[in-house]
Amino acid sequence: MPASSNPLLTASALPWGLPDYREIEPDHYLPAFEKAFAQQRAEIDAITADPEPPTFDNTVAAWENSGRLLGDVARTFFTISSADATPAVQAVDERLAPMMSAHSDAILLDQRLYSRIESLHAAREELGLTAEQRYLLERRFVQMTHAGAGLDADAKRRLTELNSRLSVLTTTFEKNLLADTNDLAVVFASREELDGLSEGEISAAARAAADRGLNGAYVVTLTLFTGHPSLASLTDPQSRRRILEASRARGSRPGPHDNRPVLLEIVRLRAERAELLGFPSHAAYVTSDQTAGNPEAVTSLLRRLAAPAAHNAQQEKQALRAVLGDEVGPADWAFATERVRATTLEIDTTALRPWFEAERVLRDGVFFAATQLYGVTFRERGDLPAYHEDARVFEVSNADGSHLGLFILDLYTRDTKRGGAWMNSIASQSELRGTTPIVVNNLNVPQPAPGTPTLLTLDEVTTLFHEFGHALHGLFATVTYPTFAGTNVFRDFVEFPSQVNEMWIYRPEVLANYARHVETGEPIGSDVVDRLEASGTFNQGFATSEYLAAAWLDLAWHSLSADEASAVTDVAAFEAAALADIGLDDPAVPPRYSSAYFAHIFSGGYSAGYYSYIWSEVLDADTVEWFAENGGLTRTNGDRFRQRLLGVGGSKDPLEAYRDFRGRDARIEPLLVRRGLSV
Template sequence: MPANNPALTDWNGLNGLPRFEALNDGDFAPAFDAALARHEEEIDAIAGNPDQPSFDNTIVALELAGDDLSRVSALFWNRAGAHTNDTIQALEREISPKMSRHYSKIGMNAELFKRIDTLWETRETLGLTLEQTRVLERHWKGFVKSGAKLEKTEQEKLAGINEKLAGLGTQFGQNVLADEKGWALILADGDDLQGIPDFLRDAMAAAARERGEDGKFAVTLSRSIIEPFLTFSERRELREQAFKAWVARGENDGLSDNRGIIRDTLALRGEVAKLLGYGNFAELKLDNTMAKTPDAVNDLLKKVWAKAVKRAGEDEADIARLIADEGRNHEVMPWDWRHYAEKIRARKFNFSEAELKPYLQLEKIIDACFDVAGRLFDIHAVEKKGVAAYHPDVRVFEIRDRDEKLVAMFLGDYFARSSKRSGAWMSAFQSQHKLTLKNGAKGELPIIYNVCNFAKPAEGKPALLSLDDARTLFHEFGHALHGMLSNVTYPSVSGTGVSRDFVELPSQLYEHWLTVPEILKQYAVHFETGKPMPQDLLDKVLAARSFNAGFNTVEFTSSALVDMAFHTRDAVADPMAVQAEVLKELGMPKSMVMRHASPHFQHIFSGGYSAGYYSYMWSEVLDADAFSAFEETGDAFNGEIARKLRDHVYSVGGSVDPEDTYRAFRGKLPSPDAMLVKRGLSTFEELSGSDA
């Protein structure tokens, strides 16, 4: 690619990092054109190979093809999600359908599929390893789901649909970001800030300064500000105003309204499913998962729903009594729940989030993440100061083993900004594998990054986290470890290259170690005094772990059930009517809303979790049972269990069937019991006579 910026494809920074400082927004468009053309040439060479198809000349060749495109794409999509601008967004709208066309053409290459199909049909005679069989299966199924077995006219129809879907997904995400970026509630000091603790005042002041409102305070739609504002603000009318803006993202009758996009997306997904021979889109998406069928998903979700809504009803009655005790006569509404739940927690457990937050410094929780990884997996982090990343806030770490061998590179991007989409995620610039590259190098080092959206503190002050923020940090680092500890041969099954309802196991499991007492005692220290969290406060925190479980589970489960309803119906003419219908059938309390209302449900309309949002709970069934393996030994860092965890969960990626690898770790598949107990929705005694 001599005409393009070589820094996009020749990564020669520290330990193979990209040289981010050498990249410009204008570099991407020509680089994509050249990389797409190069990948097409490589595909044609594989398809046109005159030799008989073999695993090496077909599957391994496919695994290595498209390296330039992978690198350009990794850099671009990182920028599109974590540090975007008008130029990048315009190119994103152009690139999404272009990439869809490119991969549709590959998926419908008859000569290429003929080679793969030959290998698949004769796989028993090829002497393949288990990993090789899994890789072959992944390629074969991928081509079939791309329409390789369809007639030409149907292939062309499918390609057109996928191109439209790519464009719709991009627009959906950009619309949500526009609504988040375009709204702020600017407040003055005084009565407007009644109940607001210092840490939140600082974050709101910083957000106001970013918007040119020095000396004022901004409530933004970043979760790290909106949620604590809804929790602490005593001004009910301001809570209502902020809450309604938060839940109205993507539903505003303006240019960024997503309701039409949802309708069109669901219709097109239904067409894809029918073309490929499935009854509905959920059946298509669940075909290669642990859950297998929509019925299995709905069975789990509805069992959990019944327990969650019962618990939430009990909690709502407590909130209503508290409202009455304060001399107010309003009913419990969604903008009241967090506020009064926090007051009840403060009374019931005699501590508040504001009291806890000074003990949860971002720096210390990062250290805790690394320490847990060291205790479990014998690795440690070395920060590399002065190494340029894609934004000045991003930090760069080497991950090394006990012998100082380099295991991975890790980048941490922790603070919210208007150029970053909301939420938190893990991704990879480069995945681990052991194949020999065209330049003779053997394998590649994983380069993994985490993105979060914590409120950035004022200059000279530490970033203080809520307990949920700290869990998010551990969760995303669990994903990062899944990528960094990968030990497979082939890129397509590396790290998080697993089924959607298994991918959350390593991340959700890692959250458990945040509240292991010896970790909290060491890293939950006061930002001013340096003293550890007092034992009585620690005891209260641990006792309150499942507080508000009904609310949290109702929020999640309602979203997951709406996702499944959307993707199991023949037609959805009015998605918002379907959402309302499902919530009515469930008996959704008036005092709560879905965690992600459909117009801003990015997981399922722009994030790859369509008919898959349930997977967080499916994985939670696994993670609760998996952590029990440590609890049963009385040692949260039991060396033997940790080795099995690394060998059978964190390092194998998709090279082994998830059911088989979980059995190898735990000896059995779990029931939902441990998850229900972990969430505080049941006790083992209650479950002993039930079918849960």
């Protein structure tokens, strides 16, 4: 395909480098990747062939300048491969995975490049580098060493084989999960079976059925996590059980979408790779280059929290039994919880949905809080196309009116979108390259029929604020080198800014601005707000336990040695033993993700890293305390947080950046109080 006919190989005519997805076809991607691979290899070869002694400029900065085309093409493609994975896009993804792995290995395992980096690293004290330059050199040295650049030729050959196979397996896991999630969507024949759902939810179920050619029926699509939002509202126990059973069956049924053999091979190969690189387990390998440092630190935190969380969950179960008059099954917990909440706290969160109309939450909540804190403003650009008709583009400006970046929101679920919610970048800021950020937030909210307002659950409101915290991190990071751009920080730090952004949901001046009844415009009652805030630890035994169970499963799988991993053949038995080990084996409180649909760790970037959420929450809770002590939602506070934390991206050790912001290390006590674990 001639370069002139491939829109990925020519500069986009749209502002700020926004790819024109209207011009891009699936057949354009692989030729563009092949061209980009070759281009970066030539750029790296020029660095390693340079007869001059290595310097920061001719080696490290030159590496940073390489691969621009590849980065542009990759971010363009991976945005749609997760959000609009048509069969044609999936076919590209499957062919691309081993190619990406091989290209990455060719650079990170290049002995000539490693020798130059190694010599510069050894002399770093005498090079007169800026703080960012020195940190970049240190990170590149660690990155190559961690990747295996110091191995001998035979070990590198085996390492490359492992990386290639793993890239195929993780892509297969995600493809299987998407297909099984769609196949297991629950079909209901009558409206009566959905008693308890709102009109908007029933409308969304009818629309989902119609989209599948099931006119007159209702389809409840599945969320990524185990528990489904509808479980809190459905009055029919059988309807609840059908949804939960479908959710938990994903990826674990014999057939073409069975993820159990896939994940077992992933675990075995990751353990072998870790051993090849000199580590006892994949968890040891991963955490050695995170703020945690080692899996023992993670184990200590999870065990410290698990016992009180499980104890609190048992107490909560006793209260739920009184409501149901029977044993509490996993499909009943959310429903009974809402009844207890309504009785004891006089709060019915399902009845609050009319106060959480999506557009108002976005503009008068999420955007409003950002404007109050940071002075940034948002203007929708209907003239700028995104990658899907449901995705919306907003131009983001600084307080002085200067351009900051673009924000794209893709709110609704569809069969071609993977489950869950996430942020990604189509473009990243870099002073070296003169680029500005384009960030995307994806959620999976059911889309009601045209003309029907989208009413969010409280959990969905939280998710919108959370993911926008990632977006702000991607927008605000101001760095010289692309390696440090946006959210390119340690995995166990990346959730911190997004969790902090959740604090504004209940802030009185924010809540009063967005929580207004969709029909009457009346604000949510102050008494309701008081009760919501007072219920902060309500059901936290369950919430903490289901999260910790998933984090423990991740750590258990990835703490296996190569020999231990090879001996595991039964996924369900391994899960049961792992959960019993930490005391989180209550059948009524299943893990937030079971292994066969645990996309974070088997197809995403969180392997041996799902602990990151609770690890980051220690910093988050401590930061919320700091904002409370210093006046809350003010520009002064926002500017400090932006400049000292969000703005540094990955250009500084994250814990050093935190100390610069807070004046000390984080304390765990605010987290324990928040989750009701401070007994």
